Amino acid sequence: MSKENVNSDIDNNMHQESLNDNNSKNNNSTDNASVDINMDSNNKKSDNANIDSSEIDSKNISSTDKEENQKAKKEKKKLFKKKKTKDNSSDDNTLETTSIDESSKSDEEVEDDINDYKIDEDGNFVRKRKKKKRKKKDTRDPREINIVKELLNLIVYFAVVILAVFFILKYIGCKSLVNGPSMNPVLENNDYVWVDKISYKFVDPKRFDVIIFNYDENTKYVKRIIGLPGETVKIDQNGNIYINGNLMNEDYGLERIEPTRIGRASEPVLLGEDEYFVLGDNRNNSSDSRFADVGNISKDEIIGKVIFRLSPIKKIGVIR
DSSP states (O other): OOHHHHHHHHHHHHHHHHHHHHHHHHHHHHHHHHHHHHHHHHHHHHHHHHHHHHHHHHHHHHHHHHHHHHHHHHHHHHHHHHHHHHHHTTOHHHHHHHHHHHHHSOHHHHHHHHHTEEEOTTSOEEEOOOOOOOOOOOOSOHHHHHHHHHHHHHHHHHHHHHHHHHHIIIIIEEEEEOOSSTTTTTSOTTOEEEEEOSGGGTSOOOTTOEEEEESSSSOEEEEEEEEOTTOEEEEOTTSOEEETTEEOOOOOOSSOOOGGGOGGGGSOEEOOTTEEEEEOSSGGGOOSTTSTTTOOEEGGGEEEEEEEEEESGGGOEEOO
């Protein structure tokens, strides 16, 4: 072979090697690029995986918390029901009623019952203390309150006084004015006397009691009882008084009865079961049972017994 052919072959071989080296370098660079791309994609996937796993973990944690809370509530309900049944186990009737009540209650009602209790350090259910409601303070001025109280007290006081006076005057007694001289010398004109109205509701009038009775709708008389129910009364011409035929000894009369003042008592006067014969102490100046316009006095007509003189002050005292 000639030298030129050998050289040309050598040059061709070198050129071929250099081409091969370049191709290999290019392949290596592309391989490196693909590796880098693959590495980036793998890193991104791992990051996404980490994010997804953290979200899943947080969701799992929240769900587990809810489950734990629900389990705790269920356990508390079970303990509460056991506590209720233990407390009522001493009485069969109460046990039956509580079991029926618990079964009929809804979950919300049971939770309301549980909320009324708390668990102490020993794990027992203890009823919570209810807070006392505070009364609202009165914001009014104390002086205004005192004035109102005083007015109310005065109203109540006067009402009680009026009712008491009405009751006393109606059923117990009353003040009366003597008009005229028919009861001289015991009672005189314009004397004020106190009349006991309640005694004769329990006891019958007695002989010689000084009484007030209704003469008519507008007039009242004050006289002394001489004859009692069932008796006969007669006055003779000498002015002597006889009860059932027996002479009555008395010193209430101011003077002896004149014959012209005997009236219908000149004959025996028979008294009924509830009738009384009355005379004025001023016998010759009195209209009383001796005359038909007055006649016998029934118990229903008697208002009361005169027991006390109120005035004049010099003569205040008991009436006998």
